[in-house]
Amino acid sequence: xxxxxxxxxxxxxxxxxxxxxxxxxxxxxxxxxxxxxxxxxxxxxxxxxxxxxxxxxxxxxxxxxxxxxxxxxxxxxxxxxxxxxxxxxxxxxxxxxxxxxxxxxxxxxxxxxxxxxxxxxxxxxxxxxxxxxxxxxxxxxxxxxxxxxxxxxxxxxxxxxxxxxxxxxxxxxxxxxxxxxxxxxxxxxxxxxxxxxxxxxxxxxxxxxxxxxxxxxxxxxxxxxxxxxxxxxxxxxxxxxxxxxxxxxxxxxxxxxxxxxxxxxxxxxxxxxxxxxxxxxxxxxxxxxxxxxxxxx
Amino acid sequence: xxxxxxxxxxxxxxxxxxxxxxxxxxxxxxxxxxxxxxxxxxxxxxxxxxxxxxxxxxxxxxxxxxxxxxxxxxxxxxxxxxxxxxxxxxxxxxxxxxxxxxxxxxxxxxxxxxxxxxxxxxxxxxxxxxxxxxxxxxxxxxxxxxxxxxxxxxxxxxxxxxxxxxxxxxxxxxxxxxxxxxxxxxxxxxxxxxxxxxxxxxxxxxxxxxxxxxxxxxxxxxxxxxxxxxxxxxxxxxxxxxxxxxxxxxxxxxxxxxxxxxxxxxxxxxxxxxxxxxxxxxxxxxxxxxxxxxxxxxxxxxxxxxxx
Numbered sequence: 001x002x003x004x005x006x007x008x009x010x011x012x013x014x015x016x017x018x019x020x021x022x023x024x025x026x027x028x029x030x031x032x033x034x035x036x037x038x039x040x041x042x043x044x045x046x047x048x049x050x051x052x053x054x055x056x057x058x059x060x061x062x063x064x065x066x067x068x069x070x071x072x073x074x075x076x077x078x079x080x081x082x083x084x085x086x087x088x089x090x091x092x093x094x095x096x097x098x099x100x101x102x103x104x105x106x107x108x109x110x111x112x113x114x115x116x117x118x119x120x121x122x123x124x125x126x127x128x129x130x131x132x133x134x135x136x137x138x139x140x141x142x143x144x145x146x147x148x149x150x151x152x153x154x155x156x157x158x159x160x161x162x163x164x165x166x167x168x169x170x171x172x173x174x175x176x177x178x179x180x181x182x183x184x185x186x187x188x189x190x191x192x193x194x195x196x197x198x199x200x201x202x203x204x205x206x207x208x209x210x211x212x213x214x215x216x217x218x219x220x221x222x223x224x225x226x227x228x229x230x231x232x233x234x235x236x237x238x239x240x241x242x243x244x245x246x247x248x249x250x251x252x253x254x255x256x257x258x259x260x261x262x263x264x265x266x267x268x269x270x271x272x273x274x275x276x277x278x279x280x281x282x283x284x285x286x287x288x289x290x291x292x293x294x295x296x297x
Numbered sequence: 298x299x300x301x302x303x304x305x306x307x308x309x310x311x312x313x314x315x316x317x318x319x320x321x322x323x324x325x326x327x328x329x330x331x332x333x334x335x336x337x338x339x340x341x342x343x344x345x346x347x348x349x350x351x352x353x354x355x356x357x358x359x360x361x362x363x364x365x366x367x368x369x370x371x372x373x374x375x376x377x378x379x380x381x382x383x384x385x386x387x388x389x390x391x392x393x394x395x396x397x398x399x400x401x402x403x404x405x406x407x408x409x410x411x412x413x414x415x416x417x418x419x420x421x422x423x424x425x426x427x428x429x430x431x432x433x434x435x436x437x438x439x440x441x442x443x444x445x446x447x448x449x450x451x452x453x454x455x456x457x458x459x460x461x462x463x464x465x466x467x468x469x470x471x472x473x474x475x476x477x478x479x480x481x482x483x484x485x486x487x488x489x490x491x492x493x494x495x496x497x498x499x500x501x502x503x504x505x506x507x508x509x510x511x512x513x514x515x516x517x518x519x520x521x522x523x524x525x526x527x528x529x530x531x532x533x534x535x536x537x538x539x540x541x542x543x544x545x546x547x548x549x550x551x552x553x554x555x556x557x558x559x560x561x562x563x564x565x566x567x568x569x570x571x572x573x574x575x576x577x578x579x580x581x582x583x584x585x586x587x588x589x590x591x592x593x594x595x596x597x598x599x600x601x602x603x604x605x
């Protein structure tokens with residue numbers, strides 16, 4: 001990493017990184033995720049990678065958080081409902097200063113605070129334990145309702161993939177959110193269109209997804225933003241800030257396994273251990289991407 | 298005859314809501330049955346009718362709990378236990394969140410609705426979950442005490458509530474300490490009664506006394522944590538234990554008692570009374586209880602068979 005990027009990642013204060021900086025940060029974090037999932041021979045590369053620009057942008061541009069005080073009651077909340085992408089949020093939190101980056105090496109090992117799926121009572125910065133799919137939107141709704149009755153102005157973001165949207169509970173939550181319409185509740189769909197067993201089209205088609213969300217009472221962004229283009233992501237944040245009814249949902253078009261060409265869009269790389277050959281070849285691509293994005297800083 | 302537990306529980310929610318601004322109440326479109334509607338009318342901004350979607354309701358409560366609120370979740374016991382198992386285990390219990398689950402219409406008390414509404418496995422399910430406490434009140438007063446206790450705790454608590462008005466038990470300060478409550482002292486046999494069956498045990502004691510048998514009657518609302526010492530003290534004296542529960546005899550109160558005695562390395566003559574691992578049916582509540590042996594008469598018969 002060059003000095004500029006290192007400085008960005010080591011800055012523990014409130015950050016509002018721009019699009020180019022966010023792209024470089026995500027590229028750096030993607031390499032860390034890849035390294036650890038390979039080293040531990042366990043973890044979910046596909047879904048962790050597909051959301052890396054999104055989570056980087058949330059934590060390095062948008063969210064009101066304090067790494068020194070993870071339980072700050074006025075903080076913005078983020079729930080990674082697709083908890084199997086745990087290595088994504090762990091890497092973001094570590095680089096954002098919630099815990100030492102060296103801790104990432106303990107991922108999924110006995111005694112580490114980095115459990116297979118996020119655990120709120122173990123890892124600083126995790127706002128809700130997730131992993132069994134389908135819980136996130138309900139919990140986020142509870143947090144947003146708490147903000148309403150306590151007259152606080154924090155935001156609650158919840159990210160789902162297709163798996164959570166397969167679960168019936170998610171639709172119960174979407175329906176209830178449409179009833180109470182709490183402010184500052186945002187659903188971000190990491191729509192990579194690939195599940196564990198195959199494509200979403202094969203396993204459980206969700207389209208027309210935006211129309212379904214609208215029918216449940218959500219204000220859905222008309223644009224399907226590119227979840228890997230940090231300019232696009234910042235544009236989606238601007239849309240969230242516009243006036244308009246609550247709750248709000250944004251569908252991001254993403255690529256499962258983003259960054260390693262032969263893994264992209266392949267359900268086989270949902271959670272498979274990364275073999276040595278794939279690791280070496282993949283790393284070359286991820287390093288090249290990082291160098292390219294650093295150069296444009 | 299006292300008022301029904303749900304009546305006292307609903308009124309207690311309103312009373313506590315007055316002084317506890319962190320108390321919030323959720324219901325799944327049965328608030329007129331559970332009586333949580335009383336809280337909803339008094340404090341509409343702290344009441345959420347979640348519709349018939351129990352799984353979502355439990356996790357919404359979890360979200361509220363992480364933000365400093367203490368939610369009380371109301372629904373029929375059978376649906377809390379069976380439709381929200383994942384939410385209760387993976388969200389409430391795993392994170393040890395301050396949420397009270399109030400399982401209404403439990404046991405056979407939703408009698409006319411039949412087997413699909415009769416909750417005979419909820420205690421077994423709830424007590425198997427780490428961090429969960431399980432209370433089965435025996436009357437309206439104990440239901441109120443259970444609510445006050447639950448709201449003083451860190452972590453989830455399951456309170457099992459009966460639908461119908463039941464007789465009042467004698468008042469006893471031991472309830473709030475989570476202890477076995479000795480309702481009547483005796484020397485020949487221990488009758489440990491869970492929930493509303495304590496009333497039947499008291500009646501059985503009178504009938505047994507007529508036959509010269511001196512039964513000790515324990516009311517045991519706390520299934521978890523369990524008062525090992527309280528049960529063991531009685532059984533060590535009598536050497537005989539009859540457990541009574543409005544629940545399957547597999548995994549519930551009887552199992553909790555046996556585990557406690559095993560921990561104490563105490564052996565005794567034992568007979569469980571409860572639903573004998575079968576599905577139940579529609580009918581008047583009293584008739585159902587009698588049909589499945591949850592009655593003073595069956596307690597007497599069981600004790601007589603044991604003593605002969």
